[in-house]
Amino acid sequence: MTQLADLEQAIRQAGVDALWVSTPANVRALTGFSSGADGKVLVGPTGTVTLYTDSRYTVQAQEESRVAVQIARPPETYQHAADALKGLRVGIEADHLTVAGLEDLSQHWEATLVPVRGLIEGLRAIKSPQEVQAIREAQALADRVFAQVRPMIRAGVRELDVALELELGLRRAGAEVGFDVIVASGPRGAMPHGVASERVIEEGDLVTIDFGARLHGYHSDMTRTLAVGTPSDEMRRVYGAVLEAEEAAVAAVKPGVRCADLDTLARGILEQHGLGEAFAHSLGHGVGLNIHETPGLRNTSEDVLAAGMVITIEPGAYLPGVGGVRIEDLLLVTEDGYEVLSLTPKETV
Numbered sequence: 001m002t003q004l005a006d007l008e009q010a011i012r013q014a015g016v017d018a019l020w021v022s023t024p025a026n027v028r029a030l031t032g033f034s035s036g037a038d039g040k041v042l043v044g045p046t047g048t049v050t051l052y053t054d055s056r057y058t059v060q061a062q063e064e065s066r067v068a069v070q071i072a073r074p075p076e077t078y079q080h081a082a083d084a085l086k087g088l089r090v091g092i093e094a095d096h097l098t099v100a101g102l103e104d105l106s107q108h109w110e111a112t113l114v115p116v117r118g119l120i121e122g123l124r125a126i127k128s129p130q131e132v133q134a135i136r137e138a139q140a141l142a143d144r145v146f147a148q149v150r151p152m153i154r155a156g157v158r159e160l161d162v163a164l165e166l167e168l169g170l171r172r173a174g175a176e177v178g179f180d181v182i183v184a185s186g187p188r189g190a191m192p193h194g195v196a197s198e199r200v201i202e203e204g205d206l207v208t209i210d211f212g213a214r215l216h217g218y219h220s221d222m223t224r225t226l227a228v229g230t231p232s233d234e235m236r237r238v239y240g241a242v243l244e245a246e247e248a249a250v251a252a253v254k255p256g257v258r259c260a261d262l263d264t265l266a267r268g269i270l271e272q273h274g275l276g277e278a279f280a281h282s283l284g285h286g287v288g289l290n291i292h293e294t295p296g297l298r299n300t301s302e303d304v305l306a307a308g309m310v311i312t313i314e315p316g317a318y319l320p321g322v323g324g325v326r327i328e329d330l331l332l333v334t335e336d337g338y339e340v341l342s343l344t345p346k347e348t349v
């Protein structure tokens with residue numbers, strides 16, 4: 001729910017007079033239209049916001065959109081906007097607009113098209129109370145589903161069946177499945193994005209489960225690594241190291257902290273345990289309409305934490321041929337620190 005005043009200021013700062021929005025999550029954030037992928041938005045030079053979509057969505061757009069709706073298909077969409085944009089500098093979303101899309105706009109508009117990056121994404125990083133509530137509910141629902149499914153995670157069960165139960169649980173509770181469920185057991189745990197396979201979980205395995213709900217468009221995200229039976233001493237040591245890094249990074253979350261510094265903190269702890277090389281991804285990310293959004297908690301990030309951001313902290317260690325561990329919490333950055341939204345307990349391994 002991006003505020004119009006903030007949007008106008010960001011557009012001015014980007015040095016453009018108007019903005020053509022084609023990124024689905026940005027379309028949704030600006031308008032409330034839930035089929036963002038089938039809509040485009042023009043923020044005009046006077047600050048007027050128009051949602052363009054086609055006649056399949058007439059009723060839906062009228063019900064959902066907070067802004068004026070124009071039903072049209074390209075090329076009428078472009079022609080409709082052309083007069084208002086003559087001679088202006090119009091921002092286009094460089095991270096999303098295709099080369100073909102750029103050609104179409106150039107053909108129809110007598111305007112200077114200026115690539116902009118991350119303009120609306122930056123505004124979306126700070127969530128409104130309503131957005132926080134949607135994420136909170138999505139995570140609470142995911143926590144409940146995890147508790148229901150937990151007893152079936154044992155030796156002899158396929159990863160796919162664990163994923164299916166999680167998906168069914170989310171669906172039954174009224175949510176969507178936020179992303180392909182990761183269930184990575186035994187040596188498959190060495191794959192950070194090891195989506196559930198036909199592998200049968202064995203005694204002594206660690207099992208990494210990373211899943212999320214999507215509710216009213218907003219995601220949750222959480223990872224737990226569980227032990228089935230007694231894992232090797234090596235994997236128990238790795239688990240302890242990842243837990244230490246996770247807890248230290250969570251404890252350091254507060255407004256004003258540089259995301260790059262948080263990544264360095266967690267990475268440093270894993271390095272002390274000889275697992276620096278094994279931490280094969282960034283520490284975390286913002287969560288909202290997209291599963292991965294601003295801020296980026298990685299060592300090259302310029303982002304700084306601010307109250308109202310919803311982020312993950314998810315260090316991991318991945319040992320090819322052996323296994324892996326990841327522990328992830330979902331956090332709201334508050335005025336004086338943080339609130340952990342993912343309430344599923346971490347197990348003793």
Ligand SMILES: CSCC[C@H](N)C(=O)N1CCC[C@H]1C(=O)N[C@@H](C)C(=O)O
Nearest residue numbers: 179192193210221281282284285291292
């Ligand atoms: C396909 S959505 C995966 C959600 C998951 N919680 C997640 O964000 N993961 C899993 C391990 C790595 C991490 C990830 O994909 N991080 C991105 C932001 C990166 O580039 O490091």
